[in-house]
Amino acid sequence: MESNNSILIKYLSQPLSADERDELLKWRALSSENQTLFSEASKLHLLNEYKNRNTVAETTLALSRIQRKIHRNKTRYSLRNIIKYAAVIVLTVGLSLFAWERLSAEKYTTIVVAENESVKKVHLADGTSIWLSESSELRIPKSFSADNRKVLIKGKAFFDVHKNPESPFLVSSSFLNVKVTGTSFDLFVDEDKKQVETILVSGKIILQDTDGKDVYGMSPGERVSYDSETNQFTIKTVDANTLTAWHLDQITFENATLREIVNKLSLIYDVNINLESKRLAERRYRYVINREETLKEVLDILSYLAPIKYRIEDNEVFIAE
Structure with a gap:
């Protein structure tokens, strides 16, 4: 594992590989100080301006501001190490003081x-x-x-x-x-x-x-x-x-086959649905499911739309013409 804070610097400056992401998680778990620093620094990913002001000087100032904030919360961290690793990374973090000040100022x-x-x-x-x-x-x-x-x-x-x-x-x-x-x-x-x-x-x-x-x-x-x-x-x-019907707590099928509909019902209600007619499976329907409806209510409505009969046996549903 890379020493001190270099993996955090990489995380803030460039995409990480899968191995580096694992390393970052291990680094974060080493101490409560690491967790706090990571949490504070990662907030800057939500802002755009930090990518535009990427000098080492501004990086150092921004990280210093983060460090002082952590110290006020009675934690201790080695700012000297942060500055050292920020300086040796060729692609600098791009963590601008302007971005941090904006994040801090806004509530x-x-x-x-x-x-x-x-x-x-x-x-x-x-x-x-x-x-x-x-x-x-x-x-x-x-x-x-x-x-x-x-x-x-x-x-x-x-x-x-x-x-x-x-x-x-x-x-x-x-x-x-x-x-x-x-x-x-x-x-x-x-x-x-x-x-x-x-x-x-x-x-x-x-x-x-x-x-x-x-x-x-x-x-x-x-x-x-x-x-x-x-x-x-x-x-x-x-x-x-x-x-976009999900936001209404609905699932809408538009010109969907009956096979597609029952496959979705299987996932929603955690049941195994057996569609016993291949011809019926390929027929297409427009159908809206309200999530608060029970499986029986949904199947009752479906039976009005399609020429089907169904029966429920424990965790199994059988649908036929």
Whole structure:
């Protein structure tokens, strides 16, 4: 394992390999001081400005500011080692004092939806509504600035943004930003894979790089997938309403085969569904599932749409014509 803080410096300055990510986790677990320093430093990934001011001097000042904050919380860390390793890395951290000061000055409320937790709806003071999926995190400032409304997101969220041309709504992530005036759209930021997927339902949004430069203006019905490691965009026309129905706690099937529908039901209700007719399996339907409905209620509704009969035996469901 690399000594002292060099793996933290690498983490802040460049993508890590799988082995280096394991090393970082081991380093973080060595002490409470390491955990605190990592937590404070990693917050800067949520800001864009730190990538623009990447001199060793500014890196040193920014890390010094972090160190003083930790010391105020009665922890101890060797700033000398941080500065030493920052100086020898050819690609400097790019951790700007400006970015840290901005993060420190702004007061945020953080909303976290745990794994397996139901969808959480958040109402903002400006009239915007946001639905958060499980394993997602939203950071909202205590108050918006006069010229923009900026939030930060990890995970999956659906946005219904209140229109205000004089104050654009900005969604910031580690890899891509979204500029909005008044729009509804779906955004999924996958921190592990370093990918972002955006689906526009209505209005217009502009995708921006982490420097705030416009990259692509989306139109309704488009899905844009972005891979930050390859810097590649993939654009596809999709049924936006169907793909974003999750925020209503619904699952919508549009022109789906009965096989596709029952496979999804198997996962939702943790049962084994046996579809006993191959011809029936290939028939296509439009079908909406409300998650609060029981399996029997769902199958009853399905039996009105399709020429099926079903029976439930313990954890097995049998469907026939």
